[in-house]
Amino acid sequence: MRVKERHQPSWGSRSKKNPESSPPKKDLFLSPFIKGVVSRSLHYLSAGFPVHLTGPSGVGKTSVALDVARKRERPVTFIHGNHEMNNRDLIGGFTGYTRRKMVDNYIRTVYKAEEEMREDWQDGRLLHAVRKGHTVVYDEFTRSRPETNNLFLSLLEEGVLPLYGKKEGETFVRAHPDFSILFTSNPEEYVGNYQSQDALLDRMLTIDMDFLDEETETGIIAKKAGVDPRKAAIVHRLVKSVRELYTEEENDNADGGGPSIRAAIMIAQIAKESDIPIDPADQAFHALCLDAVWLSVYRRGKGMKKQQVRWDIQEAIRKEVKGGKKG
Numbered sequence: 233m234r235v236k237e238r239h240q241p242s243w244g245s246r247s248k249k250n251p252e253s254s255p256p257k258k259d260l261f262l263s264p265f266i267k268g269v270v271s272r273s274l275h276y277l278s279a280g281f282p283v284h285l286t287g288p289s290g291v292g293k294t295s296v297a298l299d300v301a302r303k304r305e306r307p308v309t310f311i312h313g314n315h316e317m318n319n320r321d322l323i324g325g326f327t328g329y330t331r332r333k334m335v336d337n338y339i340r341t342v343y344k345a346e347e348e349m350r351e352d353w354q355d356g357r358l359l360h361a362v363r364k365g366h367t368v369v370y371d372e373f374t375r376s377r378p379e380t381n382n383l384f385l386s387l388l389e390e391g392v393l394p395l396y397g398k399k400e401g402e403t404f405v406r407a408h409p410d411f412s413i414l415f416t417s418n419p420e421e422y423v424g425n426y427q428s429q430d431a432l433l434d435r436m437l438t439i440d441m442d443f444l445d446e447e448t449e450t451g452i453i454a455k456k457a458g459v460d461p462r463k464a465a466i467v468h469r470l471v472k473s474v475r476e477l478y479t480e481e482e483n484d485n486a487d488g489g490g491p492s493i494r495a496a497i498m499i500a501q502i503a504k505e506s507d508i509p510i511d512p513a514d515q516a517f518h519a520l521c522l523d524a525v526w527l528s529v530y531r532r533g534k535g536m537k538k539q540q541v542r543w544d545i546q547e548a549i550r551k552e553v554k555g556g557k558k559g
């Protein structure tokens with residue numbers, strides 16, 4: 233929902249070059265889908281709105297968020313959500329007091345003393361980024377406590393960061409015009425804390441990065457593992473068919489998850505480096521696939537016997553052998 237014009241924070245609307253502090257360039261594989269996500273994110277940020285990339289583990293939320301942040305050509309601040317994080321980490325806090333005493337005894341008969349006490353404050357990472365106009369990537373933000381994330385409400389809506397706990401001087405900071413922010417989250421982790429993050433989610437544009445299409449996933453595997461795209465396609469199909477085991481529709485006990493693209497990249501990379509043929513009929517390849525995926529499948533199929541899980545995975549691989557022969 234777009235908020236009223238006058239409430240729109242001015243941050244995010246400009247971009248300035250500052251290549252020294254950009255994160256190192258990691259080449260993304262740019263399928264039409266990823267290109268679309270990157271360009272939409274850049275448009276939304278430029279218009280002054282925060283962007284939220286959501287999707288299951290391993291779909292590339294962090295990689296894409298960092299790539300978009302780098303393209304803004306502003307310094308990038310990376311914050312990783314966690315339960316321990318608090319306002320002090322984000323805004324900053326007191327580090328102590330500085331006491332200054334000056335004694336003037338220049339004329340022996342006159343004794344003059346002046347004493348001054350000053351509170352020392354150190355800016356937290358978010359405050360620093362807000363002041364300096366960084367692009368913030370707040371990764372896995374739902375892992376932080378809702379009380380901590382409340383801090384972002386006025387920042388997102390009004391472009392103002394409240395300085396809770398600061399006793400003297402400024403009580404809030406207005407965001408630098410170049411400030412912008414991207415969030416990432418995994419919907420499987422909303423359980424239990426989704427409600428309390430609703431107000432925050434209402435203030436962002438959310439781009440859904442559900443499991444990637446075949447072209448994107450195959451391209452990423454080929455690029456990251458340095459294998460031929462046809463071989464990457466075999467690994468993709470195999471991991472996809474294993475991922476489709478125990479979906480929630482088929483099994484009431486299923487619990488999200490399943491092997492991500494990381495498992496596929498590992499399989500392709502190890503096969504390449506260990507000269508294992510990427511061929512589902514090859515015993516060594518078969519064993520490698522099983523090692524890379526069985527645990528996430530086992531955890532997903534809650535209550536399933538371990539032996540049954542292994543058998544189901546092997547069956548999925550066997551189907552791939554048959555499918556491959558047909559094709």
Ligand SMILES: Nc1ncnc2c1ncn2[C@@H]1O[C@H](COP(=O)(O)OP(=O)(O)OP(=O)(O)O)[C@@H](O)[C@H]1O
Nearest residue numbers: 259260261266288289290291292293294295418452
């Ligand atoms: N478009 C892409 N091009 C190249 N590599 C990619 C791309 N997308 C994802 N990857 C690679 O896939 C892996 C997972 O990506 P990433 O960590 O960004 O996913 P994520 O969705 O943030 O995962 P999680 O939710 O578990 O943190 C990484 O090794 C990353 O380099």
